[in-house]
Structure formats: C-alpha cells, structure tokens
Amino acid sequence: MAGLLAARVLADHFPQVTVVERDELPDGADARRGVPHGRQLHVLLARGRQSIEALFPGWGGDLLAAGAVLLQLPGDVQMLTPAGLVDRRAVGFEALSASRPLIEATVRRRLCALSGVTLVTGRQVTRLRADDRGVVGLVTRDRDGAEAEVDADLVVDASGRGSRAPAWLTELGYGTPRLILIDPQLAYATRTYRVPEGLTADWKAAMVLAQPPSSRIGGYLYPVEGGRWMLALMGAGGDHPPTDDAGFTAFARRLPHPLIAEAIADAEPLGPAVAHRGTTNRRWEFHRMQRWPERFVVLGDAVCAFNPVYGQGITTAALGVETLDECLRGQRRRFPEGGLDGLAARFQRRLARRNVLPWSVSTNQDTCFPAAGGARPGVAARLQYGFLDRVLAAATWDPAVADVDIRVYGMLDRPTALLRPHVLAAAARTSVTDRRERRPG
C-alpha cells in the first residue's frame, strides 16, 4: 500500500515512475505470498480513506462498486469496550469495509491507469547502486536469478517489515540505524464466513476490545465484499487464538462479550482460520543517522510498523506519502531549476515527526505488558491511561463524547480533541465503577 500510494505522488513530480514488485500479481483481489498479512482483517481508518481519495478521486466509489460495505461508525458497529457499548447515537463518520486484497487491487488498478507509471512484477530488489553522494539506482533479480540494473533519480523503499534498507545502508558505509522494538506478544487469527441469510441484526460489524489486565483477548467481526464476514481474533501476552475449528470457536467464546461467538454460531465458515504473528511495534531510527545517502527514502512499514489492533498501518503509510509530497513540493520551491539535494534526509526527519503520534497510540498500552520491552509506563502515562479509561466510559452514555472518541480513533482529529470542555466534564462525571482497572499485567 505504501509503495502504490508513493508511486501516485511521484507521478506528479517525475515523468517516469517504476514500481518493482517481488510477487507476480493476481488479476483480481486475491491474497498473495509477499503480503501474508493480507489474509488478516484490515480496517481502513477514516483518515486513510480521506488520503487515498485525495490521491485517487472517486476511489471510494470503485471500492463500493467492487463490493465493499458502507458502514456508519459507530451507528452500524457494536463497539464493546471494557466500560460497555460505545453510544451508537454518535454522528461519527462513514467507513468502507473490504478485504485488504480488494483495497490494494482497486488502488493498483487506478495507479496503473496513469501514464508514466510502470509496474514491474516478479522481480525482487536485491541491492542499491550508489556513487559517492548517494543512490543512483538499484539491482533487481527475477526468479531465475537474472539480474538487471535500473537507473533512478530517486529510489523509494516501501518493501514493508522485511525491508533490507538497514543492511543496504550498512553495506554502503552509512552506518547501522537503531531499531526500537516493543512486542506485546500479540497474535492474530482470521477466518472468513458467509453472512447468514436473513440476518436481522441491527448492526453490521462488531468489535470486542480486550480488557487488560483481566482479559488480553479481543475480536473484530467485519463485513467484506462477497457477502462475507471476516472475524479476526487476537490475543496478547502469549494468549494466542488457535486455528483449528474447535479451538478458534472456543477462543471466540472466551471474548469478554458473547456477541461475536453468538453471531458466528450459525454462520458457514468459508475456509480455515489463518494465523499471523508478525505484530511487534518496530521502528527504525533512520532520522537519527549521522549520514544519509542522497536520493534514497524509506517509508511505510519499512520505517515504522505497528501492533495492528489500532488499524493504523495503511493510514500512517498514507500520511507518510503526504509528507513525501510536501517535501517534493518544498524542494521544487527551493530549487526551481531542479535537483534533489538534501531532500532524502529532510524527508526522513519529517516522517519521523509524523510517526510520533501513531507510535505512541500503538505502544502506550503495549508497554503495560511486562514482556513487551521498552520503557515501563511512568506516573504521567498511568494518569493518561486513567483519563482515557474515563473518556471511554463516558463514550458509552454520551454521544458527543463518543463522537470525539471515534474521530480520534479514525485519526480524523488529534488526541488533543479529547481535552475539549464537554469531554473533560463528561469524563469527570463517570462513576468509579464505570472505569476499568488498568494496571500493568
């Protein structure tokens, strides 16, 4: 996703853009080897949708035409928090729900329709080519081992968690970036079902959030194209969902609320559950390196990848692409006659600043798990959790608070929106019993 969106922005700045993809791509919206996480449920946050539609106007219509499900959030979604059900009278926003392969396929189709963009598939990037000042291109290899050199004015690495950028930088003599890992020991398992015919529920999707420390498991049931539900079960701290039929169903029954287990009881599974464990919060500190090559940038999961339960990955990748666009526009103002000097290092610094917020959203709670690594939460962080618990409790009975909360969750508003007077007042009014106990587990 990061690479496709970046290519769209690059097409505004360069006459020719080549996307190199290791996989042979399916014609339709099918899962593929290079994106194993594509088999897991993906929830696209509102801010991410906004960003993609700005790059590809009308893309939401493409997704809907391909079968995506329109949801009002929270009107159509049962969001069961530890304090209860988020008030569904909140205005919230419209969301589109589709499988990750469909989201990707519709974006790719739009990208490939642009003149000047070429997609090269079945070729893996194996190394960078560089001169004294920076990167001048790369080397690709096909399945038979045949290598090809590609020249480039700018190389963008968007190859995900498995990116070799840190090793390439080391090999080129730029040093080795620092890696920060916070591992909540979370695992996912996703299974697809046919939505039961004649379903009369007054909701379209359900989210049962974990209740640490008493319960570290959660489940999201979302409708996707093809009249299907995707159910993602997740468990942290080593309490992982099994993939066998009986184990998966039993895990769903252990969720803090029976809604999801009851919903799937009569639903026909369309295949086995698929597990995924690569969920560690992982951030490369490229922006702190002493030296950085000209004409080489890294973005998306290759820089900063998150515990996926907050659904921030695609949206954060899209925000990174917006940052790249801003940097390229700034460069043109600075050097109207052309030239990319300083752009790459400047971009990595700005990207790091933009990633601070989603990183803290994703890692704050994870540091509560003793085995996660990273700094344990201090007094200020514990006060912050206490406040957020109160806001969540208020969101169960005050639609105005629920509205702000949902917009912050969708990354449409910054968390400072939670400091608005009516939110503070409602949070202060929640009773002690509304609030859950949240101590390090």
Ligand SMILES: Cc1cc2nc3c(=O)[nH]c(=O)nc-3n(C[C@H](O)[C@H](O)[C@H](O)COP(=O)(O)OP(=O)(O)OC[C@H]3O[C@@H](n4cnc5c(N)ncnc54)[C@H](O)[C@@H]3O)c2cc1C
């Ligand atoms: C279990 C799970 C659930 C998730 N749920 C959500 C969610 O609900 N919402 C959300 O927004 N995000 C979610 N994410 C995160 C989201 O998938 C990513 O953040 C997002 O896809 C951005 O990743 P990317 O494009 O940087 O990398 P990837 O999606 O990993 O894509 C990398 C691409 O590069 C290709 N590639 C890799 N190496 C090479 C090479 N050497 N040469 C050529 N090509 C190469 C790969 O084949 C692939 O196509 C989830 C992630 C996981 C693991």
